[in-house]
Amino acid sequence: MKNLFEELCKDYRFKEGFHNCINCGTCTAVCPAAEFYRYDPRRIVDTVQTRDDAQIEALLKSETIWYCGECMSCVTRCPRKNGPGLVVMALRELSIRLGYFTESEKGRQMLPLTRIMTGNILKYGYCIHPETFRFEDHLEAGPVWKWHMDHLEKSLERQGANYMGDGPGVLRKIPDKSIAELKSIFDVTGGTERIEHVEECSRRKADEMGMEYDEYERYAFEHCSETHFNE
Amino acid sequence: MILEGKQRIWSEYQKDIPDDHWYYVRSCIRQNFFPASERMFTHIVKDVLGKDLYETPHHTTCGGIAYHCDTIPQETAMTIVARQFALMTEAGYENYCPSCITSFGNYAEILETWREYPELEARIREDLWKACRREFKKPRYLAHSSDLIFHWRGEIARLAKKRLMDVRTGQPLRIVEHIGCHYAKMFPSKGVGGAEYPYVLAGMVESWGGQVIDYPERRHCCGYGFRQYHVKANRGYSLSNTYKKFESMEPYHPDAIVTNCPGCPYFLDRWQYVIASQTGKTYGENGHGIPVLTYEELAGLVLGYDPWDLGLQLHQVAVEPLLDKMGVEYDPKAKYLGLNKEDLMRPELPTQIKCY
Numbered sequence: 001m002k003n004l005f006e007e008l009c010k011d012y013r014f015k016e017g018f019h020n021c022i023n024c025g026t027c028t029a030v031c032p033a034a035e036f037y038r039y040d041p042r043r044i045v046d047t048v049q050t051r052d053d054a055q056i057e058a059l060l061k062s063e064t065i066w067y068c069g070e071c072m073s074c075v076t077r078c079p080r081k082n083g084p085g086l087v088v089m090a091l092r093e094l095s096i097r098l099g100y101f102t103e104s105e106k107g108r109q110m111l112p113l114t115r116i117m118t119g120n121i122l123k124y125g126y127c128i129h130p131e132t133f134r135f136e137d138h139l140e141a142g143p144v145w146k147w148h149m150d151h152l153e154k155s156l157e158r159q160g161a162n163y164m165g166d167g168p169g170v171l172r173k174i175p176d177k178s179i180a181e182l183k184s185i186f187d188v189t190g191g192t193e194r195i196e197h198v199e200e201c202s203r204r205k206a207d208e209m210g211m212e213y214d215e216y217e218r219y220a221f222e223h224c225s226e227t228h229f230n231e
Numbered sequence: 232m233i234l235e236g237k238q239r240i241w242s243e244y245q246k247d248i249p250d251d252h253w254y255y256v257r258s259c260i261r262q263n264f265f266p267a268s269e270r271m272f273t274h275i276v277k278d279v280l281g282k283d284l285y286e287t288p289h290h291t292t293c294g295g296i297a298y299h300c301d302t303i304p305q306e307t308a309m310t311i312v313a314r315q316f317a318l319m320t321e322a323g324y325e326n327y328c329p330s331c332i333t334s335f336g337n338y339a340e341i342l343e344t345w346r347e348y349p350e351l352e353a354r355i356r357e358d359l360w361k362a363c364r365r366e367f368k369k370p371r372y373l374a375h376s377s378d379l380i381f382h383w384r385g386e387i388a389r390l391a392k393k394r395l396m397d398v399r400t401g402q403p404l405r406i407v408e409h410i411g412c413h414y415a416k417m418f419p420s421k422g423v424g425g426a427e428y429p430y431v432l433a434g435m436v437e438s439w440g441g442q443v444i445d446y447p448e449r450r451h452c453c454g455y456g457f458r459q460y461h462v463k464a465n466r467g468y469s470l471s472n473t474y475k476k477f478e479s480m481e482p483y484h485p486d487a488i489v490t491n492c493p494g495c496p497y498f499l500d501r502w503q504y505v506i507a508s509q510t511g512k513t514y515g516e517n518g519h520g521i522p523v524l525t526y527e528e529l530a531g532l533v534l535g536y537d538p539w540d541l542g543l544q545l546h547q548v549a550v551e552p553l554l555d556k557m558g559v560e561y562d563p564k565a566k567y568l569g570l571n572k573e574d575l576m577r578p579e580l581p582t583q584i585k586c587y
Contacts, residue, residue: 012348012351015348032452032454032468033459035471035475069454071452076426093304113458117302117303117461126259127294127295127297128263129263140502140505141501141547142547142581143578144544144545144546156266159267170266171266172288174291181362181363185358186307188310189306190306220464221463
């Protein structure tokens with residue numbers, strides 16, 4: 001096993017976000033996640049600064065590191081210029097790289113998330129796209145969104161969009177050459193390898209849990225245990 | 232108060248915004264949820280103000296949402312951004328204007344990281360060459376599209392057909408401004424007014440006749456949280472944070488909310504519908520919600536555009552109470568018509584929050 005603290009130190013976000021935590025708890029006081037989940041960014045940074053690999057490994061396998069919303073409110077307010085949100089990003093990166101993310105319910109959400117985000121980027125060139133933002137998965141978008149989706153092309157035409165059209169404009173079709181360049185960037189920079197790794201670890205975990213792969217993905221996307229929440 | 236010290240602190244948060252020649256890149260979220268806002272932005276900048284704003288169809292997502300959902304490595308995100316910069320360089324521009332706040336934060340983070348770690352920038356340049364055979368210069372200026380509207384707020388005020396005033400009482404409208412977290416929370420010096428007292432939206436509101444409301448949770452996140460919304464199991468996080476903001480602003484009776492972030496207007500709008508559906512509670516007057524607008528939508532109303540040309544029919548919270556206060560004329564029957572008055576039927580109306 002590599003030294004986990006040293007591995008974290010190689011991450012540029014960790015270099016930026018991890019200095020000397022004085023345990024004041026300001027980050028926790030302003031954190032949107034800390035009000036909702038059983039979450040305390042102060043304790044995360046404090047655990048990391050023990051440099052104790054056993055504790056860091058437990059963190060990498062925990063639910064805790066997946067609660068942050070990466071709003072970075074903590075970065076503004078930390079009196080010692082730490083960025084607990086950046087530390088969390090580095091912890092998540094390491095958890096994924098080591099395959100530990102499948103050990104937690106929130107970590108297992110990496111499968112549907114990776115499929116949604118990278119699927120949209122590599123197929124359409126957008127992170128979000130109407131073809132995959134289905135009303136059935138987004139009832140909170142309300143009846144106006146259902147109406148919009150039911151009349152998508154006409155409604156977007158009314159809004160002045162250039163939906164899937166050539167040339168510039170809102171929701172234009174990204175040219176095939178540009179999509180191919182994105183794919184090439186993924187191949188060169190480890191993005192493709194990351195997708196395959198998340199798939200491989202998730203498939204192994206689904207087998208271990210005795211679940212069909214589709215069922216595993218849906219469960220990860222929809223299931224939320226009560227144990228995550230603050231009282 | 233020591234005025235000199237105050238002025239020195241404030242000077243760190245003033246932003247140099249060139250007056251012309253901008254390279255524009257679009258927002259994934261805004262194109263989906265507020266498509267007419269970007270159209271209005273390009274129209275105001277190019278046709279109304281006569282400025283040079285260039286867009287190429289070859290630009291793509293910056294990857295920022297995927298990056299903050301932890302689904303792509305930092306090196307992948309940086310190389311996508313490097314390609315965007317290469318397209319700007321090839322087009323002969325050096326002033327870079329993203330429409331998205333997540334993108335703006337992403338660009339600011341990447342440029343700062345490269346400044347501090349030049350070896351990383353060198354690696355990304357090699358990656359981009361290997362992947363796309365492209366090279367790039369870094370932008371000379373980076374400004375969010377709301378920075379540009381802020382910069383031209385005075386000219387917009389001079390061209391105004393409507394003011395942010397209640398025509399029935401003559402009083403300024405009470406406006407909540409909500410700034411996207413990634414505008415300045417990570418790099419306060421990159422935003423107009425910094426992170427604690429951002430002035431980018433407040434300046435617009437004041438210039439156009441409105442009154443900015445202060446309230447306890449003014450700087451609280453809308454609750455997007457990236458994975459906390461895109462995964463269905465996590466959406467309670469998003470809803471809870473929006474709820475916290477509305478409970479906090481409720482006693483101050485805002486007439487409208489204006490935002491500069493892609494996700495925030497969507498969440499502040501839609502979660503009001505969900506809160507009303509689940510609890511029956513509404514935050515506006517007489518069973519309405521509080522209308523939530525993008526800064527382009529607000530600028531468009533001030534400039535006298537038809538609200539349905541601005542895309543306000545895609546909001547779930549009814550905007551009509553705000554239109555009535557501002558004295559905006561509109562045709563209720565035209566709200567859901569398509570181009571050339573084509574009948575597209577009408578959405579179902581919710582029962583717990585008043586809509587039209």
